[in-house]
Amino acid sequence: MRKVMSANEAVANAVKLARVGVVGIYPITPQTTVIEKLAEMKAEGEIDADIVRVESEHAAMGVTLGAGAAGVRSFTATGSQGLLYMHEMVWWASGSRVPLVMMVGTRAVGAPWNIWNENTDFMSERDSGWIMAFASNPQEAFDLVLQGFRISEDERVFLPMMVGMDGFILTHMKTNVYLPSQEEVDAFLPPRRQPYVIDPEAPIGMGNIFPPVEYMKLRHSIHSAIQSAESVIKEIGKDYEKISPFNNYRTLNVKYRMEDADYALVLMGAWAGDAMEAIDELREKGINIGMLRIRYLRPWAESEIKELENVKGILVMDRATSLGRGGPLYLEVKATVRNQVKGVVTGLGGVLLNKEDFKRIILKFLKEAKEERSDGVEWYYPAEVEKVELRNPKDVE
Amino acid sequence: MQHEYQYFPITVPGKGAGGQTGTWRFVRPVVNLNKCIGCRACWMFCPEATIHVIDGKVEVDYDYCKGCGICANVCPVKAILMEGEDQ
Secondary structure, eight states: OEEEEEHHHHHHHHHHHTTOOEEEEOOSSSOOTHHHHHHHHHHTTSOOOEEEEOSSHHHHHHHHHHHHHTTOOEEEEEOHHHHHHHHHHHHHHHHTTOOOEEEEEEOOOOSSOOOSOOSHHHHTTTTSSOEEEEOSSHHHHHHHHHHHHHHHTOTTTOOOEEEEEETTTTTTOEEEEEOOOHHHHHHHSOSOOOSOOOOTTSOOEESOOOOHHHHHHHHHHHHHHHHHHHHHHHHHHHHGGGTOSOOOOSSSSEEESOTTOSEEEEEOSTTHHHHHHHHHHHHHTTOOEEEEEOOEEESOOHHHHHGGGGSSEEEEEESSOBTTTBOHHHHHHHTTOSSOEEEEEEOGGGOOOOHHHHHHHHHHHHHHHHTTOOOEEEEEOSSOOOOOOOOOHHHHO | OOOTTOOOOEEOOOTTTTOOGGGGOSEEEEEOTTTOOOOOHHHHHOTTOOEEEETTEEEEOTTTOOOOOHHHHHOTTOOEEEEETTO
16 A cells, blocks of 8 residues: 555554554653554554553653563654654663664753754764664655564564654655555564563563673673674565565665766765765766765664775765764764775754755765865854853853 | 673572672571471571571571561560670
8 A cells, every 4th residue: 555654653553563552651741643643553453552641751751661572562662862862772772682663753852952863862872773774765664663573572682672763854754655465464574473471470570680791691692683683684675675676675785876887975864865866967077976864773783884985975964973083974884995085974853954955965975075085074054153251150150 | 592792681589699698697597496386487588588497486588688687677575686796
């Protein structure tokens, strides 16, 4: 079935088709309409999932994790301050090795308040031991959430998975989305599997104190599971072709016009669309640039990124930043390839970029690349930095 | 299928998971079986589950009893006395 819907609705449909049993939600900003859609589906009897309203995002993940540990397929969604408030439980979910899926509608983090899009919240969970995917359009949001349940529940993985998507510019954007039928999804997504389950007949202790060596052994197992997830994702992506007309899930990341590219642009998320338009126009002027869109931050497909070593220059654009250092994607790419890498931090707090901005950034990079000085990090936004007059405490009094 | 890297943060209930905690004890509960009426109050209250009632008689597992004295306190007929380990 094809239908025009937002990424939020697409995700809600994926949750419905996956026959999720429990959705732990905290329905206040920063939340997306995915949970409203799920509540609507529940009210109309389309799903029989328990929708549990809780007092915070911390508790939302607690409910989702608890349901998962009890053997129920579970889902939650959050972003921004909500994700930060959930941070502790995010680590409990991966440390517990309980499969579940969370959608993150990315937004800037305060202070000061800013409700607009930025990926820093998503990036701040990079080290938590989750499988981390990032969608670029509503169709991919649907596909990744649906595949996410199977990836997360694979015995070679057994880790929670978060699917990020740009707040508003993707979550609320409507496009044509293809939905497979319930029968097809049932065949693609077998009943839930997990490493252990809460069962009064066979009691277990979860998250009890682990001495140093056992703790480190567990961390090592999560590290290995994330690495082995790379081949699992490819395998599941190939299998997905049985129920979907889309066949671009055989790799973790997505290439655009890279076959003959001399230069490469690396980024992730919804703005890949604007970047592709800019690349098309630059190509007409004879500039051989291509794009590698990162779809999986974890696992980090090192062999796919290493292919960038064949180009003359690499430009990485981040909609997030590790303050004082550079964009997280830039740092990851720099740690993977031997080439010179330039990073551009932009689009923070909802700063919008259009095709012309991309062309401007790319042309400046090309000029620097030809002079072999295309490294370091540049901040790009449409304003001058103003001098702020400082006040000393006496004046304040 | 087994994956050698897979390891999970769970523990299963077992005897003495925390080691032989009986070595912590400096007073030990001694049961006077002539006084014991088999009411199981000590069995019920023992926080470490080291008291067993076998055929109506109380037995203390001294490998794990930490000597907290709760059993002696709750015994309605004062059948349990705490004696110093050095005696």
